[in-house]
Each structure stands twice: as C-alpha cells, then as structure tokens.
Amino acid sequence: MAMASVSPQNSVPKVPVFLLFCMFLVFLSTHVSAQSSPVFACDVVSNPSLASLGFCNTSLGINDRVVDLVKRLTLQEKILFLVNSAGNVSRIGIPKYEWWSEALHGVSYVGPGTHFSNHVAGATSFPQVILTAASFNTSLFEAIGKDFGEATARHKSMELGTTTEKIRDLMHVMMWQLVKETDTNFTVSHTFVCIYIYLYIYAEQMSLQVVSTEARAMYNVGLAGLTFWSPNINIFRDPRWGRGQETPGEDPLLSSKYGSCYVKGLQQRDDGDPDKLKVAACCKHYTAYDLDNWKGSDRYHFNAVVTKQDMDDTFQPPFKSCVIDGNVASVMCSYNQVNGKPTCADPDLLSGVIRGEWNLNGYIVTDCDSIDVFYNSQNYTRTPEEAAAAAILAGNSLFVLRFLGVDLNCGSFLGQHTEAAVKRGLVNEHAIDIAVSNNFATLMRLGFFDGDPSKQLYGKLGPKDVCTAENQELAREAARQGIVLLKNTAGSLPLSPTAIKNLAVIGPNANVTKTMIGNYEGAPCKYTTPLQGLAASVATTYLPGCSNVACSTAQVDDAKKLAAAADATVLVMGADLSIEAESRDRVDVLLPGQQQLLITAVANVSCGPVILVIMSGGGMDVSFARTDDKITSILWVGYPGEAGGAAMADIIFGYYNPSTHQPSQNSLYFVFHIFSSGSKSLLLSLSFLILNQSLLSLKETYYEFLQWKIKITSLNLRFSLSGGRLPMTWYPQSYVDKVPMTNMNMRPDPSNGYPGRTYRFYTGETVYSFGDGLSYSPFTHELIQAPRLVSVPLEESHVCHSSECQSVLASEQTCQNSTFDMLLRVKNGGTMSGSHTVFLFSSPPAVHNSPQKHLVGFEKVFLNAQTARHVRFKVDICKDLSVVDELGSKKVALGEYVLHVGSLKHFLSVRI
Numbered sequence: 001m002a003m004a005s006v007s008p009q010n011s012v013p014k015v016p017v018f019l020l021f022c023m024f025l026v027f028l029s030t031h032v033s034a035q036s037s038p039v040f041a042c043d044v045v046s047n048p049s050l051a052s053l054g055f056c057n058t059s060l061g062i063n064d065r066v067v068d069l070v071k072r073l074t075l076q077e078k079i080l081f082l083v084n085s086a087g088n089v090s091r092i093g094i095p096k097y098e099w100w101s102e103a104l105h106g107v108s109y110v111g112p113g114t115h116f117s118n119h120v121a122g123a124t125s126f127p128q129v130i131l132t133a134a135s136f137n138t139s140l141f142e143a144i145g146k147d148f149g150e151a152t153a154r155h156k157s158m159e160l161g162t163t164t165e166k167i168r169d170l171m172h173v174m175m176w177q178l179v180k181e182t183d184t185n186f187t188v189s190h191t192f193v194c195i196y197i198y199l200y201i202y203a204e205q206m207s208l209q210v211v212s213t214e215a216r217a218m219y220n221v222g223l224a225g226l227t228f229w230s231p232n233i234n235i236f237r238d239p240r241w242g243r244g245q246e247t248p249g250e251d252p253l254l255s256s257k258y259g260s261c262y263v264k265g266l267q268q269r270d271d272g273d274p275d276k277l278k279v280a281a282c283c284k285h286y287t288a289y290d291l292d293n294w295k296g297s298d299r300y301h302f303n304a305v306v307t308k309q310d311m312d313d314t315f316q317p318p319f320k321s322c323v324i325d326g327n328v329a330s331v332m333c334s335y336n337q338v339n340g341k342p343t344c345a346d347p348d349l350l351s352g353v354i355r356g357e358w359n360l361n362g363y364i365v366t367d368c369d370s371i372d373v374f375y376n377s378q379n380y381t382r383t384p385e386e387a388a389a390a391a392i393l394a395g396n397s398l399f400v401l402r403f404l405g406v407d408l409n410c411g412s413f414l415g416q417h418t419e420a421a422v423k424r425g426l427v428n429e430h431a432i433d434i435a436v437s438n439n440f441a442t443l444m445r446l447g448f449f450d451g452d453p454s455k456q457l458y459g460k461l462g463p464k465d466v467c468t469a470e471n472q473e474l475a476r477e478a479a480r481q482g483i484v485l486l487k488n489t490a491g492s493l494p495l496s497p498t499a500i501k502n503l504a505v506i507g508p509n510a511n512v513t514k515t516m517i518g519n520y521e522g523a524p525c526k527y528t529t530p531l532q533g534l535a536a537s538v539a540t541t542y543l544p545g546c547s548n549v550a551c552s553t554a555q556v557d558d559a560k561k562l563a564a565a566a567d568a569t570v571l572v573m574g575a576d577l578s579i580e581a582e583s584r585d586r587v588d589v590l591l592p593g594q595q596q597l598l599i600t601a602v603a604n605v606s607c608g609p610v611i612l613v614i615m616s617g618g619g620m621d622v623s624f625a626r627t628d629d630k631i632t633s634i635l636w637v638g639y640p641g642e643a644g645g646a647a648m649a650d651i652i653f654g655y656y657n658p659s660t661h662q663p664s665q666n667s668l669y670f671v672f673h674i675f676s677s678g679s680k681s682l683l684l685s686l687s688f689l690i691l692n693q694s695l696l697s698l699k700e701t702y703y704e705f706l707q708w709k710i711k712i713t714s715l716n717l718r719f720s721l722s723g724g725r726l727p728m729t730w731y732p733q734s735y736v737d738k739v740p741m742t743n744m745n746m747r748p749d750p751s752n753g754y755p756g757r758t759y760r761f762y763t764g765e766t767v768y769s770f771g772d773g774l775s776y777s778p779f780t781h782e783l784i785q786a787p788r789l790v791s792v793p794l795e796e797s798h799v800c801h802s803s804e805c806q807s808v809l810a811s812e813q814t815c816q817n818s819t820f821d822m823l824l825r826v827k828n829g830g831t832m833s834g835s836h837t838v839f840l841f842s843s844p845p846a847v848h849n850s851p852q853k854h855l856v857g858f859e860k861v862f863l864n865a866q867t868a869r870h871v872r873f874k875v876d877i878c879k880d881l882s883v884v885d886e887l888g889s890k891k892v893a894l895g896e897y898v899l900h901v902g903s904l905k906h907f908l909s910v911r912i
C-alpha cells in the first residue's frame with residue numbers, strides 16, 4: 001500500500017525529546033488544587049498521640065496492626081464493626097465507616113455509602129453487565145473495573161508533574177506556532193511528530209484501565225466508601241429472573257472470567273502491591289440464588305433444592321474463580337436457603353468451602369438483612385441471639401475457632417443481638433474478634449488506617465477524574481462491543497448515512513434515558529438516547545408508539561404513517577425495570593402488551609430496511625420477528641448504559657471500529673494518505689481538527705470528513721460491528737409455560753419431561769442460542785493442529801487397567817501431563833474489519849449426565865478485512881474438559897470427545 005512508504009518509525013526518535021519538552025513546559029505551570037478532606041483514621045497531624053498506636057503504624061504488618069487494634073476495643077466497640085454502618089471510636093481516632101457501596105457497572109447510588117452532589121454530579125455508567133458479558137472480551141471486563149481512562153495515566157502524570165490535557169493544550173499552541181513561523185512552508189516532519197505524540201498519548205490512555213478510579217476519586221471527597229458489593233455473578237439459570245440483567249449470563253466459564261476480571265479491575269493497584277487494595281470488591285450472592293419473586297415464591301423464603309452435581313458444575317464455579325483467581329476481598333451470602341439451610345448460617349458453604357477450600361483473604365458479608373430474614377421469615381432459630389450466633393459461627397463449635405461464618409452484617413441484626421448472644425454463652429468474644437479482624441484487615445489493605453488519604457496513592461484523584469472523556473468513551477465502546485446482531489437480511493445493516501434521507505425511529509424505548517442503565521445504577525455523566533444517537537447522522541422522525549413499555553395500547557396507525565414515509569425504520573422495543581427487576585421476575589418471556597402488534601404492523605408498511613432493536617436484560621420470545629421477512633434486522637442491546645444510543649448508532653451505521661488501538665493507527669494512515677495526496681491545506685485543517693478535539697472524539701473527526709465526501713480509496717473507514725454474542729439462551733414462551741422457576745435442576749429429567757436448562761443441558765427449541773451473534777463480515781475457522789488421542793497416565797495397579805472405566809478421578813497423578821494445544825486459523829473473509837469471538841466447546845462422552853456441550857475457552861480477535869491469524873487454545877483435560885460426577889467429584893471421562901469451533905468439529909479420544 002502507498003502509505004507503507006511513510007513509516008511511523010522514521011519519526012520515533014524525535015518523540016522523546018519533544019515529549020520531554022512538552023512535559024517540562026507544562027511542569028512549570030502545573031499545580032494541584034486543594035480538596036476538602038473528610039475525617040480520617042490515624043490522623044497523627046491533628047492528634048499526635050495516635051502516632052504511638054500500633055494499628056496506625058504503617059511499618060508494621062497488617063496482621064500485627066489488626067491484633068493491636070482489636071485488643072484496644074471493648075466488646076461493645078467491636079460490635080459496632082459487625083454491621084455495615086460501623087460506629088466511630090473517637091477515643092482512638094477512628095471515624096465511622098459505611099461499608100455499603102455498590103459499583104455493578106459504574107459507581108452507584110444504591111447503598112448509603114455513596115452519594116452524588118454538586119461536587120460530583122455523576123459517574124460513568126457502563127452498560128448493564130449482561131451486555132458487557134456479551135462482548136466476550138476479558139480485557140474489557142477488567143478495563144471497566146479499573147479506572148481505565150485515567151488510573152495509570154494520572155499516576156504517571158503525577159510523577160511527571162503534569163497531565164495529559166496539558167500536553168494536549170501545549171501541542172495545540174505549538175501547532176499554531178509552527179504554522180505561523182513556517183507560514184506557507186509548513187514542515188511535514190514537525191506536523192508528523194506532533195500528531196504522532198498526540199496519538200501516542202491517545203493510544204496509551206486507551207490501553208489503560210474506570211470504576212475503581214472514579215470510586216477512589218469520590219471517596220477522596222467524602223462521597224463514596226472503599227468497599228463495593230459488586231459484582232453479581234449468579235448464574236442466569238431462568239430467563240424470567242428479574243436480576244439476570246446484573247449477571248454475566250448462564251455459562252459458568254463466562255461468569256467465572258467476568259467475575260475474576262472485574263474484581264481484578266476494581267482491586268488491583270497500579271503499584272502492583274498484592275497486599276493492598278485500590279477498592280474492595282465483593283462477589284454475590286452466595287449461592288444458588290437466582291429467584292426473586294415468582295408466582296408466590298420469594299427469595300426470603302425460597303429453599304433452593306440443588307443436587308451436589310449442579311452445585312459443583314454450575315452454581316459454585318463463578319464464586320470459586322472469584323475467590324481463587326480474582327482474589328476477591330469479600331463474598332456475600334444470600335437470602336435463600338440451599339437444601340434447607342440459610343446460606344448465611346451454613347457451615348459447609350461458609351467456613352468449609354469459602355474459607356477452608358478456597359482460602360478467602362477477606363470478609364464474608366450478609367445480604368441486607370439475611371440474618372433477620374432467616375430468623376423472622378424462615379424461623380431458622382428460636383431466638384434472635386441464636387440467629388446471631390448461627391451466622392457468626394456458622395455451625396462451628398465454640399472451641400474450634402479458626403474458620404467461622406459471617407464477619408459483617410448488612411443491616412442491624414448483629415448490632416442488636418450479638419452482645420446478648422455473648423452473654424448467654426452462645427458465642428464467645430474470641431469469635432467476635434475473628435470476625436472484626438477480617439473486617440479490619442480489609443480496611444487496612446485499603447489504606448483506611450494509613451492516615452491522610454490525600455498523601456496516599458490515588459490521593460490526588462478527585463472530581464476531575466470522574467466522567468472524563470476517556471471513561472465515557474469506554475462506556476460507549478463497551479456497548480458497541482456487546483451489542484448482538486441476531487438477524488441481518490442482505491441489504492439491511494449497516495445503513496448508509498448518506499443514502500438514508502429520512503429514518504423513522506419508533507418505540508417506547510426509542511428515546512429513553514434511565515432505562516438504558518438498568519438497575520444498581522448511579523447518576524450517569526450524561527445520556528445519549530437512541531434517537532439522539534441516530535439523529536446525529538441522519539434526519540429522523542420519531543414516535544414512541546406506546547406510552548410505556550407495557551404498551552397496553554399501541555398507536556398503530558400513526559406509527560404506520562411514519563414508517564411508510566421513511567427510507568428505513570428503527571423500532572426500539574423491549575423492557576425496563578417495570579418488567580424485570582430486583583423482586584420482580586417475569587411470568588412470561590413475550591414482548592409486553594401490544595409491542596408485537598405494533599412491530600408487525602409497522603414492518604408491513606415499511607419500504608426500506610426495518611431494524612428491530614430489543615432493549616432488555618432477559619431474552620425475549622421474538623420468534624415472530626425472526627421469521628417475518630419484512631423485519632430485516634434484529635439487534636439486542638441489553639441495557640446499554642449512558643452512551644447506549646451513540647453505540648447503537650455506531651453499529652447501525654457501521655462506524656464501529658472494535659479495537660481501541662486501531663483508531664490511532666487508522667488515523668495515522670488517514671493523515672499520511674492526505675499527506676501523500678499533497679493537499680497541504682487539508683492536512684493543516686485535519687491536524688487542527690484532531691488537536692482541537694478531545695482525544696476521544698478522534699473518530700467523530702473522521703466521520704465529519706466522511707461527510708465532507710473526501711474520497712479516500714485505500715482506507716477502510718467503515719468497520720464491522722464487534723460480534724457481540726448472546727451470553728444466555730433465548731427460550732420460546734412454551735418453555736416457560738412448562739418449567740417452574742423454582743426447579744433448580746440444570747439437567748433434564750426424561751421421566752417427567754423436564755427439559756433442563758441452558759445450552760449445556762437443554763436440547764429443545766430455542767429462539768436464539770447461547771453464543772449466537774452475526775457480524776458484518778464472514779469469519780471462518782480452520783484447524784491447524786490438535787491431537788486425536790490423549791492418554792491419561794495411570795499406575796499399573798489402577799483398577800481401570802483391569803476393568804472397564806467410564807472415567808477417572810482428575811487427580812494429581814492423572815493430571816500431570818494433561819494439556820495440549822489446539823491451533824486454529826481464523827479468517828475475516830469480508831470487506832470490513834472487525835472483531836470476532838472464537839468459541840471452543842467440548843461435547844464430552846455421555847457419562848455421569850455430563851453436559852451435551854460446554855464452553856472450554858473463548859478468545860476475541862480483531863481482524864482487518866481479508867486477513868487471517870492464528871488462535872491457540874491451551875486445553876487441559878483435567879481443568880477444561882473434565883466433568884463433575886453425581887457426587888460432585890471432578891472426573892476425566894474416557895472415550896470420544898467432540899471439540900467444536902463454529903461449524904468445525906474435531907474428534908478427540910481420551911484413553912488410559
């Protein structure tokens with residue numbers, strides 16, 4: 001290609017000098033504005049006597065500090081730290097602390113720990129989790145948790161004494177200078193260096209990690225806590241569950257990866273100190289919790305009857321991964337009972353598994369207020385004191401105190417009843433010490449007892465670091481990466497913004513704001529509604545069509561008129577929190593009210609493409625739309641977050657470039673191209689446009705150019721959509737008609753016609769399936785390398801040598817050499833660049849009621865048009881291909897496996 005002759009490398013050596021120069025100048029003019037500091041612990045400046053207290057001494061280890069603190073407290077004082085609104089102990093300089101904050105998909109105002117004010121009016125509101133999960137991009141999961149936009153950038157720029165904005169401003173000035181000085185003879189190399197630096201910073205920022213940074217920034221000005229009770233990693237077992245939207249979907253592997261990556265994003269500090277936390281995350285609701293309120297069954301009374309097998313291969317894996325891989329600082333036990341015991345008083349689940357097997361480094365918190373629930377609603381104990389003791393001890397004898405139950409109670413129950421429980425000898429003070437020690441250790445790791453927060457890492461973060469352009473762009477990017485294209489008839493999407501003169505935008509969700517952010521939301525930075533997103537590119541006409549999503553009476557005639565007069569129609573339908581929410585499960589999975597009637601009638605009279613957009617958390621039975629030829633495309637957008645409308649428009653018009661690194665590269669090429677075409681005035685105006693904009697509007701910049709109809713033939717300016725894929729099965733209405741939501745069984749039961757749940761076990765008809773999602777480009781897979789046979793080593797004397805075995809235990813012995821590589825070549829055969837998710841599924845031999853198929857791995861790759869690359873999966877027979885037997889043991893099944901990647905099938909034999 002022509003542009004290859006101008007290599008960016010040529011100018012690289014100039015960059016550092018230039019950059020340093022920029023930094024130096026900016027350094028001179030930088031100052032940090034002061035912020036009002038909240039009351040904090042170990043304030044040795046105002047109270048020098050605190051300096052001698054061991055728990056305030058940062059040169060001691062966390063354990064020693066905790067021991068010192070606990071021994072200074074009376075029983076009554078300790079009890080203050082067993083509840084979410086923890087009390088102050090003024091005599092030793094400890095302020096009160098509110099444990100309950102939430103950050104499910106952005107800093108939230110749910111929970112008393114976090115507030116918005118004039119100071120910080122909003123925080124970046126990412127798509128609801130179910131849509132982010134649909135991106136199948138683990139880097140994105142982590143990026144959202146971290147303060148992607150700025151964390152490290154701020155950190156670095158703090159060291160350099162400057163900020164990236166300053167550099168940007170400075171470059172702007174320098175550009176002017178260059179232009180003035182050189183007048184008509186503007187030197188190319190200077191322009192290039194400037195643009196290069198600019199893009200370098202841009203790329204650098206984009207590769208960084210938002211929520212934790214915004215959270216820290218809000219903490220510094222007294223608006224948030226440091227302990228966030230997110231994420232929700234329960235399995236989305238039944239499509240009716242109102243909280244399915246909060247979760248990463250129905251697959252244990254995806255949920256595990258989402259949970260551990262999001263937790264790392266929240267918790268990991270930029271200085272890499274593994275003992276400390278940026279903010280503390282919490283994986284909830286432990287466990288087998290996925291029913292809120294359905295036909296008279298509610299979460300406060302529900303006893304989830306779960307088989308050992310389902311427990312270990314469906315409900316527990318996300319929690320296990322959260323604790324072991326994510327190293328989460330907290331787990332929250334749920335309201336429901338599991339097999340007759342409240343989870344917050346279950347010795348096996350709490351002390352046995354979370355602490356004993358998984359070795360939690362942190363605290364166990366109850367849901368709000370689970371103890372009151374098992375006492376008052378479930379009548380689990382006779383007295384409130386017994387309930388308090390049952391939660392704290394979780395069934396452990398008073399004399400074997402190492403791994404206990406609950407450490408912290410969201411609610412007031414432990415505050416009210418613990419002292420009496422101790423007095424009656426139901427629990428001893430040593431057990432209380434253990435509980436508060438876990439809580440204090442977490443606060444220590446957060447730097448809560450390290451004195452002035454403004455002197456600590458992240459101490460400089462403040463309101464300026466919340467809702468930055470970069471963070472908001474990531475919210476838009478996350479929605480673009482997640483949005484799933486379910487149907488696309490040739491000639492439908494992407495729409496051409498120049499060919500469409502009049503776009504009809506219809507539907508109760510077509511111009512919504514709050515609906516887009518789902519539940520456990522915060523105040524967003526700003527909203528871009530679907531209508532606003534689309535109207536930015538083309539002329540639109542708009543009609544809600546129904547007064548709300550319940551759509552009891554649709555304005556069919558008016559909607560038809562609008563559609564008949566348009567070149568294309570976008571219908572934005574679906575649900576909102578009045579249909580599916582916490583304490584609100586659905587009873588059906590159909591589009592509410594007259595939505596279907598409206599859609600069908602509008603589609604029937606439309607001349608151009610008809611794009612049906614479903615905004616929802618759970619799947620919808622849209623079979624009618626799938627088969628209606630007049631409906632040319634279907635998109636599922638989840639609850640797409642504050643920038644949802646902008647992201648939708650990006651996808652609908654094919655503006656989307658899924659890789660954040662790609663824009664800078666493409667911008668460079670773009671610049672070179674104009675360069676080599678010799679148009680100096682164009683180059684200048686482009687440079688200015690770019691420098692003039694905030695970093696993130698770079699993309700808009702070239703769309704503007706597009707509209708100026710600049711022909712750039714060798715540049716591919718339209719990109720494919722990401723290929724978001726469904727993280728859950730979309731069932732037909734007939735499914736929910738016959739399956740009670742209260743049946744927890746994942747596996748089908750032929751004896752009574754129970755069909756089983758999720759793609760792993762359900763073999764019946766679906767509307768759309770797990771992993772479904774189209775792209776604007778066709779991607780193909782080719783197998784390069786994979787073994788046909790793998791032998792499991794077993795000692796000579798093993799019983800399976802002499803008699804037939806269906807499976808062997810996944811033990812150390814059998815698993816010592818159990819990995820192999822599966823190498824694939826993935827090709828983008830289309831004309832648009834795009835990202836593609838490669839799924840590797842395994843169908844194990846049919847033993848132990850194993851799943852018919854399960855996800856073994858996934859990898860999202862970006863491919864330019866007509867290019868290919870290799871994707872390698874490292875498969876561990878024990879970790880990835882094993883199954884869980886009826887008793888909950890991990891087994892390697894012997895026999896024939898089928899490994900699936902798209903339509904490709906590879907047969908693998910596993911023998912002894």
Ligand SMILES: *[C@@H]1O[C@H](CO)[C@@H](O)[C@H](O)[C@H]1NC(C)=O
Nearest residue numbers: 051052053054057058059060
């Ligand atoms: C803090 O602990 C260190 C290590 O034990 C000790 O040397 C130092 O004197 C302590 N500081 C104060 C102020 O007590």
Ligand SMILES: *[C@@H]1O[C@H](CO)[C@@H](O)[C@H](O)[C@H]1NC(C)=O
Nearest residue numbers: 077080087088089090091092
């Ligand atoms: C908490 O603070 C209030 C006033 O700030 C004080 O009256 C009260 O005694 C403190 N409580 C404890 C346990 O120190």
Ligand SMILES: *[C@@H]1O[C@H](CO)[C@@H](O)[C@H](O)[C@H]1NC(C)=O
Nearest residue numbers: 181182183184185186187188
């Ligand atoms: C303008 O550029 C040309 C070619 O790059 C160079 O030869 C000439 O000296 C420059 N003129 C001025 C005034 O810098």
Ligand SMILES: *[C@@H]1O[C@H](CO)[C@@H](O)[C@H](O)[C@H]1NC(C)=O
Nearest residue numbers: 300301375376377378379380
């Ligand atoms: C708990 O006890 C109350 C009053 O004794 C009774 O009304 C209620 O039905 C009981 N609930 C359960 C779940 O047993």
Ligand SMILES: *[C@@H]1O[C@H](CO)[C@@H](O)[C@H](O)[C@H]1NC(C)=O
Nearest residue numbers: 511512513527529531532542
């Ligand atoms: C769309 O919603 C936005 C934000 O609520 C509002 O400002 C605007 O007036 C609405 N547009 C129409 C045409 O109703």
Ligand SMILES: *[C@@H]1O[C@H](CO)[C@@H](O)[C@H](O)[C@H]1NC(C)=O
Nearest residue numbers: 597599600601602603604605
């Ligand atoms: C579609 O329109 C045709 C007339 O153009 C009408 O006969 C038919 O009943 C309509 N179908 C629906 C489902 O509205």
Ligand SMILES: *[C@@H]1O[C@H](CO)[C@@H](O)[C@H](O)[C@H]1NC(C)=O
Nearest residue numbers: 137140659660835860861862
């Ligand atoms: C995954 O997300 C990250 C963060 O937004 C992005 O940089 C990367 O390009 C994405 N990967 C693909 C293959 O789209």
Ligand SMILES: *[C@@H]1O[C@H](CO)[C@@H](O)[C@H](O)[C@H]1NC(C)=O
Nearest residue numbers: 787789790791793817818820
């Ligand atoms: C591991 O297995 C591979 C093939 O499955 C075999 O070639 C290799 O020798 C084995 N290594 C050991 C240490 O057993």
